[in-house]
Amino acid sequence: MTTNTGLKVVQPYLFFSGNCEEALNFYKSAIGAEITALMRFKDAPEQNPNMPAPPPDKVMHANLKIGQTEVMASDGCSSDGKSNFQGFSLSVAVDSEAEAERIFNALSPGGNVMMPMGKTFFAPKFGMLTDKFGVGWMVIVIPPGGHAPK
Numbered sequence: 172m173t174t175n176t177g178l179k180v181v182q183p184y185l186f187f188s189g190n191c192e193e194a195l196n197f198y199k200s201a202i203g204a205e206i207t208a209l210m211r212f213k214d215a216p217e218q219n220p221n222m223p224a225p226p227p228d229k230v231m232h233a234n235l236k237i238g239q240t241e242v243m244a245s246d247g248c249s250s251d252g253k254s255n256f257q258g259f260s261l262s263v264a265v266d267s268e269a270e271a272e273r274i275f276n277a278l279s280p281g282g283n284v285m286m287p288m289g290k291t292f293f294a295p296k297f298g299m300l301t302d303k304f305g306v307g308w309m310v311i312v313i314p315p316g317g318h319a320p321k
Contacts, residue, residue: 186247188254191230201277208234260307275310
């Protein structure tokens, strides 16, 4: 068995294909996320000559703090507005049903609710949705005696 002693953290990196700044501001107002860094393509000291020049005002890199988690984001090199978030969801664990409902309802407008908030065999409240940007979210209340993901 081998161990990666140098491995520190795995972070999601979301590519919004042209509407990254709108998404960041949505998460800031909807769930209290904090934008901790934002760099536009025009801020780069040089452009990669092997890639097409992206719009200068689009987001090259951003960090978004949601609770204790850092999520990175970018417009990528595409500005067609066609983000393709498939095969994963961001999971938000909270301590209270009221907070779960608040977050779920804040992320829902313009999106698609796949599983409304409700009691399950594994949690007092759990729900799943895709927000208006196509990002999947699961919101869960930490069950009594349970723990939040680390």
